[in-house]
Amino acid sequence: MIKLFASDLDGTLLNAFHNVDRTIARAIREVTDAGAHVVIATGRTMLSNREHGFDGLPVEICGSNGAIVVGREGILKTFPVSPELLELLVPAFPGICFDCVLLDGTYATGSRELRDRSFDADPPLRRIALRGMREAMAATMHFDTPLSYLLEHEVYKVNCRVPDRALGEELEAFVAEHADLVVNAPFSPVMFELTDPAVNKGASVAWLARHFGYTEDEVAVYGDGGNDIAMLERFRHAYATVNGSSAAKAAAGHVIGHCALHAVPRHMVATVRAQRHRAAYTRIE
DSSP states (O other): OOOEEEEOIIIIISOTTSOOOHHHHHHHHHHHHTTOEEEEEOSSOOOSTTSTTOTTOSEEEEEGGGTEEEETTEEEEEOOOOHHHHHHHHHHOTTSOOEEEETTEEEESSOHHHHHHTTTTSOHHHHHHHHHHHHHHHHTOBOSOOHHHHHTSOOOEEEEEOOOHHHHHHHHHHHHHTTTTOEEOOSSTTEEEEEOTTOOHHHHHHHHHHHHTOOGGGEEEEEOSGGGHHHHHHOSEEEEETTSOHHHHHHHSOEEOOGGGTHHHHHHHHHHHHHHHHHHHHHHO
16 A cells, blocks of 8 residues: 655646645645655755645655655754865856755855846746746845855755856766765756755655655655656656656656646545555455
């Protein structure tokens, strides 16, 4: 039986507008009322189940690509990046605004104007779809953060957008050269999502399953992009949305419907109902 359902957010659990709606909320409640766990496995920073539209829904979180694991009552485990990485990375790329995730907020190394320019190359429809999320994130961020401040605190994830191809290749080379300090698992080609090399969604979901006493065969996972690959490859019950990348579909081996049609919440509910039906049938026998 599946006892833990872990899903990415954008392009997977959320609807086409990157929101939680009533269908998604009802599905989470039905699954958790049945005794299973719903885990948000996301690249976003999520420190409680009252963020990003979940409004207190009974979920656990593997946020920041798995660097911060959060239970319903608070943080369970964290995986910080090495200070050595920050000492090397930030001075080497002064033209990039790095968003550094701490437990009390996100601290950007550059100005808001520098960060906003990294979105200018997005297609118009994507800029519209993500405008609300961008503005909400920027409203809570701290800009022009000195490196000295970051080195005094634990940083769990470093994000940046690099639409300039040449600059992106330089950063890719840096990551490859320092593979002992950092791994990059982005959801889009222009994104860099940097964590400790031991961190990924799959490892954190597996840690959380063990925390609850479940085996990995009792876990189902859902994803659509690059930062989901490790998670989709790790678990036998792995599903990619049809709108997902080719790599995600190949890693999962199972493809379900489109996020806009609530494929993931519907699949979770169908799985729970099928399990309940089998259990009732077994009792009758």
